[in-house]
Amino acid sequence: MPDPTAFTDRANWAGSCYELAVRLAPGADAAAAVRAVWAHPDLTGCYLDNVAAPGDQRRLAPADLHLPGAAHVFGWAGTPAGRMVCATHVVGGGHRGAADRVDVCLPVGALERLVPSLRHPIDGYGQNRSWREPVDVWLATVADALARAVPFTVACTGEDVSAADLVLDADGTPPADRGVSVLVPSRRGRGAVRFPPTRWFTPW
Numbered sequence: 001m002p003d004p005t006a007f008t009d010r011a012n013w014a015g016s017c018y019e020l021a022v023r024l025a026p027g028a029d030a031a032a033a034v035r036a037v038w039a040h041p042d043l044t045g046c047y048l049d050n051v052a053a054p055g056d057q058r059r060l061a062p063a064d065l066h067l068p069g070a071a072h073v074f075g076w077a078g079t080p081a082g083r084m085v086c087a088t089h090v091v092g093g094g095h096r097g098a099a100d101r102v103d104v105c106l107p108v109g110a111l112e113r114l115v116p117s118l119r120h121p122i123d124g125y126g127q128n129r130s131w132r133e134p135v136d137v138w139l140a141t142v143a144d145a146l147a148r149a150v151p152f153t154v155a156c157t158g159e160d161v162s163a164a165d166l167v168l169d170a171d172g173t174p175p176a177d178r179g180v181s182v183l184v185p186s187r188r189g190r191g192a193v194r195f196p197p198t199r200w201f202t203p204w
Helices: 030-038 108-114 126-147
Strands: 017-024 043-047 072-079 082-091 101-107 152-159 181-185 192-195
Touching: 017 030, 017 108, 017 126, 030 043, 030 072, 030 082, 030 101, 030 126, 082 108, 101 108, 101 126, 126 152, 126 181, 126 192
Parallel strands: none
Antiparallel strands: 017 101, 017 152, 043 072, 072 082, 082 101, 152 181, 181 192
16 A cells, blocks of 8 residues: 655645644744654654755754744644654734644545545545544644643644634634634633534535
8 A cells, every 4th residue: 555654646635634723822923832742752853945855954953943944844643543744834923923733634635545435525524533533623622732831822623724714702712613622722821722623524
């Protein structure tokens, strides 16, 4: 079978991404957020190029990641679905160089090799819940690690959710009807609290 961890196999990076998209608080240190993500025990890297083979470029430790160079970082993730390539991307640029958003991306090209039963669109089929739910729970641990390092306002997980403009209710809670996992800051100190989807498929 094709190897979902193969760094230079372009098919592994193809297609959309199943993402954790984190909107940072104004003024938050985006570089510290990226370092916290890559310090997660299930993520290994860190490389700044996903075209060159790992042996042909410098490997960085999480502590070495600084912006702007670390706006895009590549490596591997040990997800509940299996080990696969992954990436982080810093998007935007707020006050004092902080980012608007940090995305943790699991390329669907690699995910399809781990989950042969995956169906598209990902949020359109209830059968995808069997792999989505454990991956969402795992991504919540990544969000929690980030939230303990820097403040954030809201995060969500799902296919290409970084393109969505998620709006919380007036009391800071997620919408009552949601097809993705939503994470908000813990009210008991730093950390993230996950609200799972209320539905695992899109009613057509």
